[in-house]
Amino acid sequence: MSGLVLKLGPRERVLINGAVIENGDRRSRLSIMTPNANILRLRDAIHPEEARTPVRRVCYAAQLVLTGDTDPEEARQNLLRRIEELSRVLMDSDSRSLLAQATEALLTDQHYKCLKALRALIPREDRLLAAAK
Numbered sequence: 001m002s003g004l005v006l007k008l009g010p011r012e013r014v015l016i017n018g019a020v021i022e023n024g025d026r027r028s029r030l031s032i033m034t035p036n037a038n039i040l041r042l043r044d045a046i047h048p049e050e051a052r053t054p055v056r057r058v059c060y061a062a063q064l065v066l067t068g069d070t071d072p073e074e075a076r077q078n079l080l081r082r083i084e085e086l087s088r089v090l091m092d093s094d095s096r097s098l099l100a101q102a103t104e105a106l107l108t109d110q111h112y113k114c115l116k117a118l119r120a121l122i123p124r125e126d127r128l129l130a131a132a133k
Helices: 054-066 072-089 093-107 111-119 122-132
Strands: 004-008 013-016 019-022 028-032 039-041
Touching: 004 039, 039 054, 039 111, 054 072, 054 111, 054 122, 072 093, 072 111, 093 111
Parallel strands: none
Antiparallel strands: 004 028, 013 019, 013 039
């Protein structure tokens, strides 16, 4: 069996191709068989007021592509520019690897993988900002 498997907790919501789907009272498992479906767990979503740091702003921009609020072609150049800006600041090898993964995913229209790689940078950014205070 191929495709994405979503394991949902009770009452968990997920956005699939623009439709919000809420799970029932029990845990469940869904197999998404359609390739390139746009999927976002709403518990993982970044709300606009939370997009106050450079990494979170880039994540939010990538998320808008998944939710269908931004055209992928229009967003690509903006996201590539923002990822490049992050690469000038986050220079350690782990961050560089995640930024390279995000770039590759973006260039191959794998927007969820792009968002996933970018989200992995949030804890690092949080530590850097806390150390700067």
